Amino acid sequence: MSRFPRLALIISVLVLGSAAHGDSASAEPAIALGRAALPEEIAAWDIDVRPDGVGLPSGKGSVKQGEELFLQQCAACHGEFGEGAGRWPAVAGGRGSLTDDNPGKAIGAYWPYVSTIFDYVRRSMPFGNAQSLTSDEVYAVTAFLLFINDVVGDDFVLSPETFTSVRLPNANGFYEDDREITERALWNREPCMINCKSEVMILNRARVLDVTPEDAKGAGSVD
């Protein structure tokens, strides 16, 4: 298929786009569509929090208050100590296991930023009753999650003032995608076509572990 029609389209979009961009300093948009968002509307939806604390609401909560709330509203799924009930996710434990065969990736073991806990619980927990907690409650339960992950003591109070003083153990455990450098060997090699290896051995089979639902299997019969 020719790529030229698509290229032409992209160019026209670029032209249109930059025309609109030129106007961007003015108060009125170039095209009369949509309307200005009201401050109350932005406040209702813009609840995200960043690692530097930008986006935090006012309020505070202690480990003690958080424990009570966690037992009432979270422990049924996440376990009393955050260990995870049944197949529900663990929210604590696993420290120092990132190179193990079965690494724990809960908050204290893996997460880089406290803001992520606050933001995530605030927007989506408890599961099935999202955005029902007050700001103080989110501070408190975040403080409790930090406590059961051995990051703060049992007298800790989380607030905008104490927020950026807390660092998670794995804060330095992440780096930007470097596949194009470290996996460079996967590019521009001439793939072998004939006699590429002498023998082929089967190392393992899915059947041994057999996890496939019964009715999804194809029976073998050949003509």
Added chain:
Amino acid sequence: MDNGTTRSQRFGRRRFLGAAGAGTAALLAASAARSATPDPAITEVQDWARGLGDGVATRPYGMPSEFEKHVVRRDVEWLTASRQSSVSFTPLHSLDGVITPSGLCFERHHAGIADIDPAKHRLMINGLVDRQMVYTLDDLKRFPGRVGRIHFLECAANTGMEWRGAQLNGCQFTHGMVHNVAYTGIPLRMLLDHCGVRTNGRWLLAEGGDAAAMTRSLPLDKAMKDCLVAWAMNGEALRPEQGYPLRLVVPGWEGNMWVKWLRRIEVGDQPWHHREETSKYTDLLADGRARRFTWIMDAKSVVANPSPQAPLRHRGPNVLSGLAWSGRDAIRRVDVSLDGGRNWRTARIDEPVLSPSFVRFYAEFDWNGSELLVQSRAIDATGYVQPTKHELRRFRGTNSIYHNNGIQTWLVRPNGETENVEIS
């Protein structure tokens, strides 16, 4: 596509047919096959050829034939604690061509399917813009610059169960967290320009309107390059499970970023490091450190037929069929092997070849009933060659969950039964 046959490839092709066994003999036997008794499917008048069928509009929204009932999305119950935070898989082994039917596109939800009244849906753009705006769907559909685009969407966790070895028996389960759909919408760039991104704007936060309020940080450059805000898939409104009434389209990048039920885009000067880009969707490597922002999906392919749920049923002529895709550039070539990677032959890539999109490849072969080890290997226009699982593990270890694009092997037994295996 690159179909130029060099001498070595022609030689490779002969070897390939040879490896499939006494192909010519089987082929002759098959074409000479004769039926002893007349076929009642021909000699008897069938019910459907005598009486009248259902009239028009009996099925106002058409559904597949009742004989296709088995072609459905499936889940693996023990994978997750709740169906609201779970995944169902595309039945790749039952499909053909490059477009995934809307009702068969895999699902991944974090708080179930939001059931949104489009009249009450809003898209807000706020943050570092000159004008913080609210749009209705009607507003979006009146914007100039509407486009249609065909793109694959692959979950970064597709094939994530297979890092340590063969696990799930079926390409629906090993590779079914991917689909390829024709979208209609407007370039995100149109909207951002409409609001006037401030000069310090570098990142976007896309947010969903579901009970997970899913968020992902997206660099502004990507948004300006080729992202869409889409309301239609395959010619009709998005399906609820695919984000009705509005979703983000992020071509070539991991599926989690294609925020469904899109309700807000914030412009900022830094990434947000939210849960889905820290706790999840980061790639833990063998040394205990993790790559983040691994957005691009590398070149990958899989043979869908044969595969464990679609075993071989006939000796003689057969058609191997599969899919290949790359988030970096167009797929340039796909090679297939029937002997576990000892010998390869370049497959035939069918039209259309779009990017980033599925391409469909075929390789005709004769089967004499001997054991086969079927593989495919995709090469994209950046020169990237799909690695073996061993090669990939050398770079990544076995704990990364995400971005497993290693070469898949299916073992076909003499009775046609096909199994997921890992080979040396």
